[in-house]
Amino acid sequence: MKDMVTKEPLIQVRDLSVGFTGRAGHTLPVLRNIDLAVRRGESLGLVGESGSGKSTLALAMMGYLKRGLRVIGGGTHFAGLDMFTLSRKELEGIRGGRLALIPQNSGQSLTPTLKIGAQLSEALRLHSKLPEAEHSARVVQLLEQVRLPDPSAIAGRYPHELSGGQQQRAAIAMALAGEPEALLLDEPTTGLDVTTQAHILELLRDLAAETGMAMVYVSHDLGAIARVCDRVVVMYAGEAVLEGPVREVLRNPAHPYARGLLASIPKLTDARLPMALEGRPPPPGKAGDGCAFVDRCAIATDVCRTSRPALATVPSGARVRCHHADRADSLPTRSPADADPRVIAEDAILSLGDLSISYARPGFLDQILGRKPATTPTVDGITIELEKGETLGLVGESGSGKSTILKAVAGLLPPAGGRIELAGDGVLPPLVDTRRPDQLRRVQLIFQNPDESLNPRQTIAEILAQPLKLYFGLSGEALRQRIEDLLESVRLGAHYMDRLPSQLSGGEKQRVAVARAFAAEPDLVLCDEVTSALDVSVQAAVLDLLDQLRRSRNTAYVFVSHDLAVVRALSDRVAVLYQGRLCEIGPAAAVYAAPSHPYTEVLLGAVLEPDPDTVPTLSAADIVELSPPARGCPFQRRCPRKIGPQCDTETPPWQDDGHGHAIRCHIPREAL
């Protein structure tokens, strides 16, 4: 193996500025004066929110800029070669060979019409001296190295026939084909389930240790960074604002933005809401003469507006771009105080009784004969009561049926069995078009992606007017006044009324979606991954908004998320789902503590905390199951604590602690 960390940097970025030409002909920078070095065997993290320029920087290290971008100043070197002066031929020799990339979304980065094996042997053909005849054996070896099950079968598949985690592994194998000296990873685990993410990160750590590769890890996820990186660069508005060892940066960051970012991340061990970082970064070219962060900074002074701080070394050894790095300590990195407890009446608003939902449509013949489809339902046996003003979190991996349950409650999917009961209205009719308007009014749904749930051709006022007209028959001045109040309640001013969704940021759009739901004055709001598409700092603001609204209106929430820390921050009670079946349900504090269902344990173990000293535990295999087992425990095939044949044949019993915390497992509660 190569020497671990040598002195000569492998990748050296010197005073690099990159920009594009704006409409008015000005040059708008997206990267400003970036200076950094990556040594052999070292792992550097690039952290920032969307638009901070972190991906652009990583691609620039390969001498690649997206269409429209160009180098304004400085340059980047790889092993002494100036990447922006190399010829196309020379670049082709380096890219994918000595310097390889693992892309963000492998599902879209693998060519859909080529088999996995063909894409890997293409890399071998270009970057290895291996004779053609040995390629297929090497492909299988590479796929094995990234721990893909049945590698020769995978080699013969097309990308879309693989799960997200498998696609990511295949992309890693493709990058390893050229035996690179350095790997650039562009958000390699974003969009994957927590357990898959944890497995991939462990794989990358092992590979780095094995081969001595240098890594540049781009992510918005401080948890992933903490697990993989030695050193971290925090990016903000195209600048490196903080650089230092991972412990230093995550424990006690010396830059106000880094502290705000850290405080806005919900933590698994902390039941409090994260702190929102208000405002948003300046768009390219609008940063002005001073510090780019000045408008959002709590300790900014006059000097911050007039002069741009330089990257300076502070006593701890980190490099900080801040005039007041010495005072950054005064800013908190976590929520300062507990919020006032809310009172939840023991008075059910929603009750689901033995709800089951099936995606399998009965065939033509089945319809004629009135038969039910033979397949097991996607979601089964869901019995949940929700009190007025209570928030229930639903967690589970993708495919666990969380969103399916929400859709059934909202009337967008017909249940196959069971009942959905709303206090005061009795059992709800199955579908939206059979529900009465006042029943519809009481249950509102907020979707994950506001880009798709807000009509792009309607102004914000028109979007908000719809429920007001429909449910309350408002018009004229009363309507206008009500829209203004709603915008005020989600902390957007009346001046947003005439804008179109495309003129709003992601966070603002999601606020409009929240306002639209609350326009109906609902008793129950269903939140489907409402913060998943948002940056952490924006997510914290939306969580805070949802908290304020439930306090002032006593609204109940069903909050669906794959992010266990986010669920913890908002929920009173949490239900854990696997393959459409409940595994565990109870007060949030009880679910997040022992005893747990084995599946809950697997999920919690895989969560990455933004702390380099927490180690995830990977107890279950990372497999994607396409359908639930017909009998027994839904988790039987992956369970690390399976006790015997009864797990396969008998439905496990509910074990209650008498305080509302119930676990569904064959293992006695005391042993869990």
Next chain:
Amino acid sequence: MLRMLIRRLALGAITVFLVSLIIFAGVEILPGDACTAFLEREAQGQLLENCRQELGLNRPATERYLEWAAGAVTGDLGVSANGQKQITELVGYRLRNTLLLASCAMLAGIPLALFLGVVAALWRDRMVDLTISTIAIGAMTIPEFVSATLLILIFSVWLGWIPGIVLTSANAPISEFFPEIFLPMMVLTFVMTAHILRTVRSSVIEAMASDYAQMATLKGVPYWRIVFRHVLPNALLPAINVVALTIAWLLGGVVVIETVFNYPGLGRMMIDSISDRDLPVTQAIALIIASVYVGVNLAADLLTMIANPRLRTLHMRKG
């Protein structure tokens, strides 16, 4: 895959059935029938009655539809009103001639369109692209009869290279249609190429900007290999459907072109039959064109399914 095929075939059959109903109803609603057309001024009294009796026109419409439809299925399209000839015979050569014209246009147009579309996309916003795209827009906006007339003016009147109209009779051997067929073929090729080229251009541009093309670049794959191996197989999939639509359009658009050039094809026969009020022939041709339309689209869908691994494996491994 087989189930899918059967489903699509059934859907196609239903479409043709609905179209046949509409055609029949349309003809039924029109004032007059084959007898009034045939007898012209003598169409009154006993003579008209006799004629209707003979052709069975005084039977209920449903009965006549069923008879017509049953005949059409077995390849018997009935008898023409003028001259009382078997329509199948009349249509045979005409259909051949139209297909000849359409396939000549396709053989020239499709490769040309693919080539120009890819070139325009790869040299996007350069001089080549601007020239190609501008001409394409021109070709799409100028009506066929205008471009046809212009071509006649240039090649027949001024240069005198090719005859301006086709004088070959409908049942002449194929070889006699050359070189007269060139002008109508050029007009069709011109418009068709423009349509396909624009789709190809935008879908190649999209594929070149895709994540997988970027990934291939960052994997060190040489440019032309990216184009041919990673981009084109994906980018040309949407082209299949546009080609199918264009072929279907060709068969309709051919009506105008055939009339302008006096080409003895199905389109001109349709026009003639309408002006002669030969309703059985009109009905038959409309049905043929509809069937070809459905058939071509079906073929395109199947081809897309075979060429696209996503669809192929979906139907083979899961369905």
